[in-house]
Amino acid sequence: MRKSQEGFTLIELMVVIVIIGILVAIALPNFIGATDRAKIANVKSNAHTVQTMLESYGVDFGGKYPTTVVLLQQEAQTGAYWKALSNPFSGLTTTSLETFNTGTFTNGGSVGYNMQAADSTKYWVYGSDKNKVRIKDKGTDFMLSNS
Numbered sequence: 001m002r003k004s005q006e007g008f009t010l011i012e013l014m015v016v017i018v019i020i021g022i023l024v025a026i027a028l029p030n031f032i033g034a035t036d037r038a039k040i041a042n043v044k045s046n047a048h049t050v051q052t053m054l055e056s057y058g059v060d061f062g063g064k065y066p067t068t069v070v071l072l073q074q075e076a077q078t079g080a081y082w083k084a085l086s087n088p089f090s091g092l093t094t095t096s097l098e099t100f101n102t103g104t105f106t107n108g109g110s111v112g113y114n115m116q117a118a119d120s121t122k123y124w125v126y127g128s129d130k131n132k133v134r135i136k137d138k139g140t141d142f143m144l145s146n147s
Contacts, residue, residue, distance in 0.1 A: 036129075036130070038088075039088040040135055042086075042088035043109055043127040043129070043135060044135065044142060046085045046086075046096060046111045046127065047125045047126070047127045047144050048144065049083050049085060050085070050125050050144075051125050052081075053072060053082065054066075054072065054123055054146075056076070057072060057076060057081075058146075060075065060079055061075075063121055064120045064121060065115050065122075065123045066115070067115055067120065068099050069097050069098060069099045069113055072113070084096075085097055087110060089108050089130045090107070090108075090109060096111060097110065097112075097113065098110050098111075098112055098113070099112070099113060100112025100113055100114040100124075100126055105128040105132040105134075106132070107128070108129060108130040108132045109128060109129070109130060110127075110128055111125060111128075112126040112128065113125055121146075122145070123145065123146055123147075124143055124144070124145045124147075125143065125144040125145070126141065
């Protein structure tokens with residue numbers, strides 16, 4: 001009588017390992033893309049928070065908006081509507097908001113504020129990705145504005 005061996009053959013084990021490898025190769029890029037999309041969504045949320053702070057400032061100052069981020073921060077802290085922003089790419093709060101008059105971002109993941117110099121009643125708020133490039137939304141630059 002012949003004994004039967006229990007267990008898997010080497011070929012069966014190799015097939016299972018190859019299948020697991022294929023699944024990991026498919027899932028890993030999707031996971032990395034999902035984390036980047038979540039961080040971009042966080043930057044967009046920060047931009048909406050900045051817009052809310054700007055509108056609160058505008059109410060306090062008769063429809064005029066601050067010329068710099070520093071002025072916004074000072075007045076918003078006095079008026080109790082300042083909200084600390086966390087940069088989703090660095091985790092820091094100090095690099096999350098910047099004046100965006102030059103058209104380039106200093107830090108990736110930050111929110112930029114730009115006001116029309118001739119008319120302090122119009123503003124634009126932008127967000128940047130991890131490469132310091134403006135966030136795109138449906139093929140165009142993501143921008144919040146009151147005009």
